[in-house]
Amino acid sequence: MTTIKSNSTTEIDLPDQDIDSFDGTNQQSKTENFISNLKYLIVGVFFGIVFVKAEIVSWFRIQEMFRLDSFHMYGVIGSAVIVGLISMQIIKRFNIKTISGETVSVPPKQFNKGQIYGGFLFGLGWAVTGACPGPLFAQIGSGFLVVIITLLSAIAGTWTYGLLRSRLPH
Amino acid sequence: MEIFELIRKPWPWYIAGPLIGFTVPILLLLGNKSFGISSSLRHICAAVIPANISFFKYDWKKEAWNLFFVAGITLGGFVATYLLTNPDSLIVAESTKASLTALGITDFSGLMPADIFSVENILSLKGLIFFVLGGFLVGFGTRYAGGCTSGHAIMGLANLQWPSLVATIFFMVGGFFSTWVLLPWLLNLVN
Numbered sequence: 001m002t003t004i005k006s007n008s009t010t011e012i013d014l015p016d017q018d019i020d021s022f023d024g025t026n027q028q029s030k031t032e033n034f035i036s037n038l039k040y041l042i043v044g045v046f047f048g049i050v051f052v053k054a055e056i057v058s059w060f061r062i063q064e065m066f067r068l069d070s071f072h073m074y075g076v077i078g079s080a081v082i083v084g085l086i087s088m089q090i091i092k093r094f095n096i097k098t099i100s101g102e103t104v105s106v107p108p109k110q111f112n113k114g115q116i117y118g119g120f121l122f123g124l125g126w127a128v129t130g131a132c133p134g135p136l137f138a139q140i141g142s143g144f145l146v147v148i149i150t151l152l153s154a155i156a157g158t159w160t161y162g163l164l165r166s167r168l169p170h
Numbered sequence: 171m172e173i174f175e176l177i178r179k180p181w182p183w184y185i186a187g188p189l190i191g192f193t194v195p196i197l198l199l200l201g202n203k204s205f206g207i208s209s210s211l212r213h214i215c216a217a218v219i220p221a222n223i224s225f226f227k228y229d230w231k232k233e234a235w236n237l238f239f240v241a242g243i244t245l246g247g248f249v250a251t252y253l254l255t256n257p258d259s260l261i262v263a264e265s266t267k268a269s270l271t272a273l274g275i276t277d278f279s280g281l282m283p284a285d286i287f288s289v290e291n292i293l294s295l296k297g298l299i300f301f302v303l304g305g306f307l308v309g310f311g312t313r314y315a316g317g318c319t320s321g322h323a324i325m326g327l328a329n330l331q332w333p334s335l336v337a338t339i340f341f342m343v344g345g346f347f348s349t350w351v352l353l354p355w356l357l358n359l360v361n
Contacts, residue, residue, distance in 0.1 A: 122341055155309055
């Protein structure tokens with residue numbers, strides 16, 4: 001019995017599945033109220049603390065990474081992937097259920113050319129702003145209030161993608 | 171007290187990386203949520219300015235957990251910066267420091283270069299390039315790619331998804347190109 005249905009799309013009910021899949025998908029069938037959602041806020045707080053304390057939110061750390069002057073960011077991302085990979089294998093192997101008793105399910109990523117073009121464009125912005133979307137939020141919390149402008153512009157960028165999507169190569 | 175002193179110092183990669191990796195099973199087991207952050211930007215669009223665009227017509231409330239998550243990240247950033255303050259200034263690799271000095275960066279004390287990321291730059295060309303253009307590329311690019319560093323590089327690779335590997339490779343290609351070609355040109359333009 002497979003617990004993580006990474007090769008089946010049957011349980012996924014997302015718009016335009018062929019072109020775009022969400023990241024950060026919610027696969028839980030039970031809906032959650034405000035109080036129930038607060039646990040994700042707590043995970044976020046923990047996550048934001050790690051982001052800042054490990055200086056991942058620093059523009060300089062991103063520069064060091066792309067200038068190959070420091071192993072720090074490679075170490076962070078690499079070890080995060082390994083821990084994530086091992087934990088997912090354990091969940092799969094031992095059929096570990098969610099706290100509400102559901103089977104863990106992760107929608108598969110579907111390939112399209114967006115991963116190439118969009119990936120490249122995001123990379124350009126990553127080195128300029130020194131931030132991917134997560135660190136943007138952590139930077140604002142850290143008191144770099146100008147980053148609010150960056151975040152608003154990122155929202156505008158996402159909106160523009162939504163507007164132009166049917167005309168972009170995928 | 172000693173442990174508090176230790177927590178206040180910058181955390182090494184072998185502590186931070188695994189902690190970030192553990193977010194993957196924590197979110198899955200808490201509520202079957204795949205780790206990913208850039209979707210929060212899409213949910214904000216869907217909630218605030220859907221403008222009848224089909225891409226933003228979905229039940230964003232079902233994905234509201236993601237907005238709680240990023241609110242938490244913002245709060246966590248505050249806690250780490252103001253309550254667990256690093257007593258020392260940031261240490262930047264000498265070679266990076268030298269390259270950036272040559273490009274006109276002078277302040278290496280904070281997490282972000284004050285030469286660029288300060289409020290007085292908002293209405294300048296610097297602000298237009300580093301905040302407005304940079305942010306736009308991040309928002310447009312991550313959505314076009316279907317995810318960011320968290321959704322593709324961490325969650326996707328941890329789940330052995332090859333499209334995520336493609337995306338991650340192009341994140342890096344874009345970043346290298348931006349650092350070595352675009353950034354020197356842009357910094358020349360504004361300095």
